[in-house]
Amino acid sequence: MTSVPETPAAPARAFPDGFVWGAATAAFQIEGATTEDGRGPSIWDTLCARPGAILDGSDGSVACDHYHRWESDLDLLASLGLTAYRFSLAWPRVMPTGRGAINEAGLAFYDRLVDGMLERGITPYATLYHWDLPQALEDDGGWRNRDTAYRFADYAAITQFRLGDRVRHWATLNEPWCSAFLGHASGEHAPGRTDPAEAVVASHHLLLGHGLAAQALHGGRRPAQVGIVINLYDVTPASDSPADLDAARRVDGLQNRWYLDPVLAGSYPEDVVADVAAYSDMSFVRDGDLETISTRLDWLGVNYYSSFHVRGLDAPAPGQPGARPTPWIGTEDVEVVDRGLKKTAMGWDIVPEGLRKTLVRIARDYDAPPILITENGSAWEDEVVDGEVHDPDRIEYLDQHLGAIADAIADGADVRGYFAWSLLDNFEWAWGYERRFGIVRVDYDTQERTVKDSGRHYAAIAAANALR
Numbered sequence: 197m198t199s200v201p202e203t204p205a206a207p208a209r210a211f212p213d214g215f216v217w218g219a220a221t222a223a224f225q226i227e228g229a230t231t232e233d234g235r236g237p238s239i240w241d242t243l244c245a246r247p248g249a250i251l252d253g254s255d256g257s258v259a260c261d262h263y264h265r266w267e268s269d270l271d272l273l274a275s276l277g278l279t280a281y282r283f284s285l286a287w288p289r290v291m292p293t294g295r296g297a298i299n300e301a302g303l304a305f306y307d308r309l310v311d312g313m314l315e316r317g318i319t320p321y322a323t324l325y326h327w328d329l330p331q332a333l334e335d336d337g338g339w340r341n342r343d344t345a346y347r348f349a350d351y352a353a354i355t356q357f358r359l360g361d362r363v364r365h366w367a368t369l370n371e372p373w374c375s376a377f378l379g380h381a382s383g384e385h386a387p388g389r390t391d392p393a394e395a396v397v398a399s400h401h402l403l404l405g406h407g408l409a410a411q412a413l414h415g416g417r418r419p420a421q422v423g424i425v426i427n428l429y430d431v432t433p434a435s436d437s438p439a440d441l442d443a444a445r446r447v448d449g450l451q452n453r454w455y456l457d458p459v460l461a462g463s464y465p466e467d468v469v470a471d472v473a474a475y476s477d478m479s480f481v482r483d484g485d486l487e488t489i490s491t492r493l494d495w496l497g498v499n500y501y502s503s504f505h506v507r508g509l510d511a512p513a514p515g516q517p518g519a520r521p522t523p524w525i526g527t528e529d530v531e532v533v534d535r536g537l538k539k540t541a542m543g544w545d546i547v548p549e550g551l552r553k554t555l556v557r558i559a560r561d562y563d564a565p566p567i568l569i570t571e572n573g574s575a576w577e578d579e580v581v582d583g584e585v586h587d588p589d590r591i592e593y594l595d596q597h598l599g600a601i602a603d604a605i606a607d608g609a610d611v612r613g614y615f616a617w618s619l620l621d622n623f624e625w626a627w628g629y630e631r632r633f634g635i636v637r638v639d640y641d642t643q644e645r646t647v648k649d650s651g652r653h654y655a656a657i658a659a660a661n662a663l664r
């Protein structure tokens with residue numbers, strides 16, 4: 197009898213030594229306790245109160261009740277063998293009106309949280325701004341007001357003064373594109389405004405705030421590893437017709453280069469400046485701003501979820517703008533093409549190759565610091581069966597994107613770590629609690645946590661430092 201030859205096991209794809217394996221969350225999405233211990237209101241509390249703004253009419257007042265359950269949530273993180281945690285601080289918890297008085301109880305919460313991480317062998321990666329601007333600053337013009345950038349730098353300095361003996365890794369902003377363009381052009385995010393000109397001003401002041409905060413963090417008494425977190429997409433033209441190529445140039449310009457160029461190269465892309473000229477003459481950019489914005493960074497955070505395939509239409513099609521054109525100001529004549537790819541529960545195309553291309557592009561086009569994948573993950577219609585959550589789609593998404601990262605590293609990209617979005621199901625902004633991204637399920641009635649299959653799968657990858 198001939199023996200059946202064994203199928204050789206697929207080789208494990210090892211990640212570089214020291215690769216960081218973590219999970220991410222954000223304050224407003226998990227903490228709850230929005231009126232406790234002196235926290236001031238934020239622009240997201242205000243937007244949640246606006247009828248129709250949040251899909252399920254919910255808000256962040258309880259969320260995952262993490263403010264009270266942080267110890268067991270850190271235990272959970274440790275039980276998965278993860279050794280890094282990307283969390284954000286709520287500015288209105290630290291400074292209820294965004295300036296002046298510090299709220300000792302708010303800072304004390306983050307003090308305990310950081311100590312709790314260190315006790316469990318978890319390295320903190322703190323994000324200073326994940327969208328929850330103090331409402332008092334919004335009342336004075338928010339990010340449309342240049343002064344907010346300086347207030348942000350003050351908050352960064354104060355926070356680092358208090359936590360910098362234990363926190364080394366700091367991100368200034370999370371996804372400034374969303375704050376500027378979803379917040380001020382499409383109005384889907386707080387502060388829920390719909391004026392393209394305001395979106396351009398806000399985007400500059402956010403970047404200025406980033407630069408000023410980065411300088412403050414570097415100038416503090418403690419060594420700081422400073423980064424910014426940008427959401428990037430691969431943008432491809434539907435054909436090589438001039439109209440499609442130009443559509444892709446414009447969307448890539450607003451979505452990616454509008455942030456990468458000033459932060460990494462100290463200039464705004466000239467073609468995009470020309471594109472937005474109908475809304476803004478950029479006269480608010482002052483001498484020296486771009487030097488500040490391009491302050492040296494120690495790492496670049498990349499959030500990646502999906503990519504866009506776009507077509508240029510012969511005529512503007514207002515009202516028929518494709519999947520998400522409204523925040524891309526001036527692109528009413530661009531349509532996002534449905535390629536028939538598998539989509540997550542957000543309706544986002546799954547394009548792992550876009551992540552590889554994005555990372556290789558950064559290495560090719562920019563003088564960039566090392567990269568951390570600060571968010572990547574997917575929402576699905578999870579079901580609990582006999583107390584378990586079997587989520588093969590999330591596992592597949594995870595494997596495909598980690599594979600894309602391994603490919604990018606092989607192609608020369610300097611990627612040093614990965615943070616799964618998200619540790620917990622949580623408040624998904626305008627979608628409320630209707631979309632679940634967690635590798636751990638949260639039952640919002642009981643606050644019970646259940647590790648999903650994807651959580652166990654991810655833990656095994658992290659333990660092996662390799663993808664099988």
Ligand code: FCB
Nearest residue numbers: 222370371617624625633
């Ligand atoms: C990103 C956000 C994060 C989360 C994911 C799904 O844009 O940074 O808070 O909502 O999307």
